[in-house]
Amino acid sequence: MTLINRTTPTRDGSTPLPQSPAEIRAQRRRIIESIRAHAEALHRIDEQQARQERSLTHDLSSLDGKREQQEAQALAVLRREFIERRLRNTPLTVSELNGYGTGLIRDLAAQGISTAADFTAVSWDKAPNGKGGNVLYIHRTDGRRVHINGIGQHRSRPLMEWRRAALARAEARAPRTLPPDERHRISEIIEAERARLREELTKTARAAETARGEAGQLHAETLERLATTERDAARLAAERRAEFDAMAEQLLALQSELSAHMDRYGDAGLRIRRAQRRALRPIPAVPTLPAIPSPRSPVGLTDKTDAAPAPTLRDRAGLGWLLPILFFGFTTVVGVGGLADNTAPVGLMVSSRLVALATTTELLRLWVPRRRRHTPGPMPSGIGWQTTGVFLALAAAGMFADEKSGMFGAACALSVLAALLLLAGTGLRIRPPEPVQSS
Structure with missing residues (x-):
């Protein structure tokens, strides 16, 4: 029965079906992840639009306060310029300052102080040459300070009073409101800013709507692909079910x-299975037939060959090995030195359990196959010595752990004997004795 080739385009011109159900599931997961990504993109668009609208709305609402701030700043600049201009137009004269003559006025002009706008304050400090104590310094508007001989504490008072009077007259005559043209100019700037913010707010809404429409279109296209994939998967499942139904009918x-x-002919399979089991059964060893002497060879000169006897059930490992297996299995559970009221070290209890477990596993590995019917055989040479050595070693460890017994010497002797038995058994396991050949 031929299967459907899913790599070719379908009859309705849709996308070819995936190669396997796993690919269908992977494609469906990718489409669902794309749908989730589109939803997240829409959420980000809404959040960005909300942030921009809040920012623009806040800027629009703050324009009135910005107008007042700019008008206040412009009025302050206008008053400052007016005051500075009036101070520059107020010169130092002899008639204005009591106690000042033409020489002092000329000295002040030589130091750059000729109007009320050229200085701001006076202060006392050390003399420029460091001699003569403190002198009076006049602070110029540019930040420098100068000392003029003949101007001290008494003459500094009328100088500062004259400047304060000139400053008060200038501040009193300074404008209190902005001119209409300046107010109109500031209004035009604010209205232009308002129009710009409103246009930007409109553009933000329009851009968000455009992005939302694009994301919605992609979302709809992705949903359509998902629906198409579902239909293709359903069609593929129907075709596979039809194939399986046809195969089921053929199997029936x-x-x-x-x-x-x-x-009609009986169960041939049962006979075949029995024949296979008989064929796979190991063939018992049959002693070789003696060689037939040749008629021409002298009697008694034929070679005599001794065939090795095949193992029989009598050669199986004895049941007596169950005793050490059970003993070491019990030791694996309880350990050494932990019986009665004794408390053995943790290291001894863990190591004794591991040794007993390894010994039990090795004995079962050697004894179980040699007990089977098809693989009988005696236990390897030296395994008894090794088993005895392990038993004596565990007994010596328990005697060492029991501090109340007072059998330290016996424990040492058992340890030496256990080591000798282990070495002897290991030597026999490595080099088993050669069988004696009968002549």
Whole structure:
């Protein structure tokens, strides 16, 4: 029966079906992840639009306060310029300052102080040459300070009073409100800013709507692909079910034919299985036939060969090995030195259990196959010595752990004997004795 080739395009011109159900599931997962990504993109678009609208709305609402701030700043600049201009137009004269003559006015002008706008304050400090104590310094508007001989504490007072009076007259005559043209200019700037913010707010809404529409279109296309994939998967499942139904019908027909054949000729499979088991059964060793002497060879000169006897059930490992196996299995559970009220070290209890477990495993590995019917045989040479050595070693370890017994000497002797037995058994396991050949 031919299977459907899923790599070719379908009859309705849709995308070719995936090669396997695993690929269908992977494609479906990718489409679902794409849908989830589109939903997250829409959420990000909404959040970005909300942030931009909040920012622009806040800027729009703060324009009125910004207008007042700019008007206040412009008025402050206008008043400052007016005051500075009036101070520059107020010169130092002899008639204005009591106690000042033409020489002092000329000295002040030589130091750059000729109007009320050229200095701001006076202060006392050390003399420029460091001699004569403190002198009076006049602070110029540019940050420098100068000392003029003849101007001290008494003459500094009328100088500062004259400047304060000139400053008060200038501040009183300074404008209190902005001119109409300046207010109109500031209004135009604020309205232009307002129009720009409103246009940007409109553009933000329009861009968000466009991005939302694109994301929605991609979302719809992805949903359509998902629906197409679901339909293709359903069609593929229907085709595979049809194939499996046809195969099931063929299997039923073959089963009917097989039942009829078995009713007519019997169960050949049972006979075949029995024949296979008999064929795979190990052939018992048969002693070789003696060589037939040649008619021409003298009697008594034929070679005599001794065939090795085949193992029999009598050669199986004895049941007595169950005793050490059970003992070491019990030691694996309880350990050494932990019985009665004794408390052995943790290291001894763990190591004794591991040694007993290893010994039990090795004995079972050697004893179980040699007890089977098809693989009988005696236990390897030296295993008894090794088993005895391990038993004596565990007994010596228990005696060492028991501090109340007072058998330290016996424990040492058992340890030496256990080591000798282990070495002897290991030597026999490595080099087993050679069988004696009969002549």
